[in-house]
Amino acid sequence: MPVSEVLHTVDGQVWYVTLNRPEVLNALTPGQRDLIIELLASASADPEVRAVVLTGTGRGFCAGADLRGAPGAAAPGDVARTIRLGAQRLVAAVLDCEKPVIAAVNGTAAGIGAHLAFACDLVLAAESARFIEVFVRRGLVPDGGGAYLLTRLLGPQRAKELMFLGDALGAADAERLGLVNRVVPDEELDKTAREWAGRLATGPTRALALTKQLVNSSLDSDRATAFAAEAAAQEINMTTSDAKEGVASFVERRSPEYRGR
Numbered sequence: 001m002p003v004s005e006v007l008h009t010v011d012g013q014v015w016y017v018t019l020n021r022p023e024v025l026n027a028l029t030p031g032q033r034d035l036i037i038e039l040l041a042s043a044s045a046d047p048e049v050r051a052v053v054l055t056g057t058g059r060g061f062c063a064g065a066d067l068r069g070a071p072g073a074a075a076p077g078d079v080a081r082t083i084r085l086g087a088q089r090l091v092a093a094v095l096d097c098e099k100p101v102i103a104a105v106n107g108t109a110a111g112i113g114a115h116l117a118f119a120c121d122l123v124l125a126a127e128s129a130r131f132i133e134v135f136v137r138r139g140l141v142p143d144g145g146g147a148y149l150l151t152r153l154l155g156p157q158r159a160k161e162l163m164f165l166g167d168a169l170g171a172a173d174a175e176r177l178g179l180v181n182r183v184v185p186d187e188e189l190d191k192t193a194r195e196w197a198g199r200l201a202t203g204p205t206r207a208l209a210l211t212k213q214l215v216n217s218s219l220d221s222d223r224a225t226a227f228a229a230e231a232a233a234q235e236i237n238m239t240t241s242d243a244k245e246g247v248a249s250f251v252e253r254r255s256p257e258y259r260g261r
Contacts, residue, residue: 022058062113
């Protein structure tokens, strides 16, 4: 896979990962998918990385999986294996990344492209962006964690509406439903994403990672389990330099200077 199909740039302590196949609305190849997974794993492990931004070039964020040239199923179990090791692994990589991940949705986000955006911690959308659950149009079941993500974000009735009908959802409606944090004019998307990522990159990185973990697991936990996880997370967090700095800055009545450690 040409490296240029996924652009990876660094600005300070923020990694920018950009899908770069605008001629096909950034339809995702297996090679691109695997590289994004590798980059997210590297971001988690690198203490110098404190935020990640995912976006695309041209008119599309990601139009879904590029199925051209994909091998057909040769035996029972092949499709399930492909989904587990492909689309589901990509969405899990975003959910499990220990750094905050922002989706800057610059255009069409369809199929796994929509799920890639919904898995991110914060979603910014250009006014021209739209989200489409295309699977039903092809006679397919939503994969890449679609039912898992949408049900948790919207509730079952709204999730079914989007997945059963497959209608395109504009950016403003996505914001109204709570799928998008903020809609901005197209020309302001990059600027806003950089501002948000910059704020996250100056925050208490380990506290943010633990907070992300608590939120992502909360809907799968009973109260006792969630409360125990919260207490354990705070116990771990209080060993970090940033937590000590946060308390000290409060006592000393000054702004904290977090270092991500």
